Amino acid sequence: VQLEQAGMALTGDQAVYDQATGQVDITGPLTSRSAGMLLTGDQARYDVNSGFFSIDDATFLFHQSEMRGLATQIRRPENHIIEIDQGYLTTCAPARNDWSVVASEIRLNQEEGFGTASNIRLQVKDVPVFYWPWASFPIDDRRKTGFLYPTFGSSNAGSGFYLSTPYYLNLAPHYDAT
Numbered sequence: 001v002q003l004e005q006a007g008m009a010l011t012g013d014q015a016v017y018d019q020a021t022g023q024v025d026i027t028g029p030l031t032s033r034s035a036g037m038l039l040t041g042d043q044a045r046y047d048v049n050s051g052f053f054s055i056d057d058a059t060f061l062f063h064q065s066e067m068r069g070l071a072t073q074i075r076r077p078e079n080h081i082i083e084i085d086q087g088y089l090t091t092c093a094p095a096r097n098d099w100s101v102v103a104s105e106i107r108l109n110q111e112e113g114f115g116t117a118s119n120i121r122l123q124v125k126d127v128p129v130f131y132w133p134w135a136s137f138p139i140d141d142r143r144k145t146g147f148l149y150p151t152f153g154s155s156n157a158g159s160g161f162y163l164s165t166p167y168y169l170n171l172a173p174h175y176d177a178t
Contacts, residue, residue: 001015005048006051007034007035008034008051008053009034010026010031010032011030011031011032012026012028013029013030014027015027021047022049022050024045024048025043026043026044026046028040028042029042030042030043030055032053032055036063036064037061037063039055039058039060040058041056041058041059042055043055043057050078051078051079053076054074054075054076056072057072058070058073058074060084064140065091066091067089068090068091068094069084069088069089070087070088072085072086073086080110081107081109081110081111082108083107084103084105084108085105087102087103088100089101089106097123098124098125099122099152101121101122102128103119103121104118105117113139113140113141114137114138114144115136115138116137117132120132120135122150124152129163143168144168144170145170146167147166148168
């Protein structure tokens, strides 16, 4: 089955469409593609009238930011808003999760270029190293004061491990500091 509407294409094994409500239930495995985003999952619900969709047991990839992850559920309640439940995200290469941010709830606003998350853990190689109750972060090139993505590695002498968590200050449109 393949559904297309307003720049979004969704494919799956089976779809049931309720004409009275505009609700489509799709079973998978399924794939959803839209501008700059790829989602996969087991089952989905889509409302042809409002554009709302949800995907269960989902993976996601945002091409522009090279951000990817997993979630128990991903929803798009409105255009440019993505909600991720019980998920993680990272910018590491596939099959190489040097670091990830795990959260109970993540909300990405693609129009504003920022995301928020609650009950967040920073994990290094699947080991929790830091906890935040709430955070806001950029998801594209727009500037915002706050911590930047961490970097990890070993020292030049090979005798230790380093963790760098730079802090960015957006002082003015033409002036900043790290």
